[in-house]
Amino acid sequence: MPLHDGLIPHLAVDGAKAAIDFYKKAFGATEVERHAAEDGERLLHAHLRINGCDLMMHDIFPEFGMTPVPPTGVTLHLEVDDADKWWQRAVEAGAEIEMPIDNQFWGARYGRLKDPFGHSWSIGSPLSS
CATH class of the missing domain: 3.10.180.10 (2,3-Dihydroxybiphenyl 1,2-Dioxygenase, domain 1)
Structure with missing residues (x-):
């Protein structure tokens, strides 16, 4: 592929x-x-x-020369069709909530999670008008 x-x-x-x-x-x-x-x-x-x-x-x-230190300073963002659906699946899989999903002032449904390997992920989708 x-x-x-x-x-x-x-x-x-x-x-x-x-x-x-x-x-x-x-x-x-x-x-x-x-x-x-x-x-x-x-x-x-x-x-x-x-x-x-x-x-x-x-x-x-x-x-x-690689060392297993926790990652910091980077967030991988998933822009999706239904942030709540993606959020729930990730939380049920074991992702830790860093910033609860909510309607944000910039017009998105958005939240941030941490995976079990230390990487931060944000999930968002535009708010319906």
Whole structure:
């Protein structure tokens, strides 16, 4: 399946296989491909599609200078057709609420969650007029 044009997030995750399972359950991700590392345990590369967009990820490899520190300073935003439906599915899958979903002053239904791997996700959709 070809990649979409544009900016594609690429996450380093401590437990990429478990993250894939979570993203499937929480965000309806589909797995495009995965490639195991030589150790057969970690993933060297994985490609997911969420809400029509691509997401890449791989495991942490300390032998290449990577350290498993919690991610900070980045939020992945999902602009969806029904924010409440996507929100509920993610919370039921185990996402932690950082900012409860609510009607926001800028005209969106919006909230922010944290996944079990430390990544922040926002979910939003335009308010109906």
